[in-house]
Amino acid sequence: MPKTESHIFLISSDAELYTTLKSICSHAQWTVFERGRGAIELLFNSPPDLLIVDNKMPDLQGTELIRIFKSENVYRQVPVVLCLDREEVDAGPDLAALEVDDFLVKPLDPGESRLRLELIMARASWELDANPLTKLPGNTSIIQKIQDMLDRQQEFALAYADLDNFKSFNDKYGFSRGDEVLMMTARVIVNTIRAFAGMESFVGHVGGDDFVFIVPPDKAESVCSMLVQNFDGIVPNFYDPEDLKQGGIHSTTRDGKASFFPLMAVSIAVVFNKKGELTHYGEASEKAMNLKSIAKKEPGSSYVLDRRQPA
Structure with a gap:
């Protein structure tokens, strides 16, 4: 009912x-x-x-x-x-x-x-x-999925992914082309995970250029490695030849200063729920956000795995 x-x-x-x-x-x-x-x-x-x-x-x-x-x-x-x-x-x-x-x-x-x-x-x-652009599950479904898996003490790897230099791309090329990049990112994540047939997985779109996916712990690194490779192989196609040749875009920062922004990259942070280490969605989210700040310091696409093991 x-x-x-x-x-x-x-x-x-x-x-x-x-x-x-x-x-x-x-x-x-x-x-x-x-x-x-x-x-x-x-x-x-x-x-x-x-x-x-x-x-x-x-x-x-x-x-x-x-x-x-x-x-x-x-x-x-x-x-x-x-x-x-x-x-x-x-x-x-x-x-x-x-x-x-x-x-x-x-x-x-x-x-x-x-x-x-x-x-x-x-x-x-x-x-x-559902996200109106990608049709992937949105925030409510994401939270419910994570909390349900935590309540069942199910082991999983939770990954938060977002795009570096997406704002500068949007500013220069416009929202329409920006939406095309978001659609491409959603397809890359879904299709990359689909390549690992038979495993339980979930993909959600938090909003903007923020995505979430869940895979079994033992598949997390392989998925991230393939995802980075697939994304980096496709994203150059979205740039005009002159920007692609120079390796990025000349634009302005949020405070109005002129700057050069390299080609878009994907940053991924992965946290693990093993042995019932996590109990609430907020714990997983906070850990992932901290890890993602580390991943974003790396040039180009990268991923960071939380390798700390529960006691």
């Missing part, structure tokens, strides 16, 4: 429908409206985590209410479920045009409905968290 703190709006005058849904999602907070028009103002002022709309209402058809709600761009990310009678399903309403995320058929099958609602909420969470 949806997460405990979820707030679900149900717009329906069907008492049986509410009773069934409440039994499926008993830990959610419910707000129920029997009429559509009475719900519209509250929907806009306090949008729910999930909106369930009965297509048959006394004053307003469910499809029309959804059109009104989805016409406001800011609310388009709220997942919407339309409840239909069997004959309405056979009539084939254009749910895609309505931006409806899923539908339920009355009378509800409790088991099937529970699974579908779980999937709807999960999809909404993934889509909201």
Whole structure:
């Protein structure tokens, strides 16, 4: 069922429908409206985590209410479920045009409905968290993944990677070409890890030029070495010939001073969770940030492994 703190709006005058849904999602907070028009103002002022709309209402058809709600761009990310009678399903309403995320058929099958609602909420969470450029999992998913592995006392290597001299590239060539570099970096990380078939891995995009990946401890150095090699082999293709010939870009620092910035490089810091050494995401993140400052002092692409062993 949806997460405990979820707030679900149900717009329906069907008492049986509410009773069934409440039994499926008993830990959610419910707000129920029997009429559509009475719900519209509250929907806009306090949008729910999930909106369930009965297509048959006394004053307003469910499809029309959804059109009104989805016409406001800011609310388009709220997942919407339309409840239909069997004959309405056979009539084939254009749910895609309505931006409806899923539908339920009355009378509800409790088991099937529970699974579908779980999937709807999960999809909404993934889509909201995903980085809009690379489509990789974002901060919330990254933290949840790391903490889950820590809670299960699973051994892993956690790597934080970012790009050196990315700002100077962005300043000269513009955000569009900068985005192309970020897309390339995401593909290089994913494809490098994919080359080590069969291992459990994870790749996330924190934001900007910051990435995270998780691999088994015994594969970390091999992955980093290949990643550096792959990145350095591709990144020169993003520069104009004159900049490539001189090995970098003439630009200004953050305080406005003219400076020369070498070709972009990738810096990687890797921390290990072995023998339950780490217990919280914050510990892993802090260690990785300290290590990354060491990696960034090295010229060109580099990686640093935390080789300290737990007692």
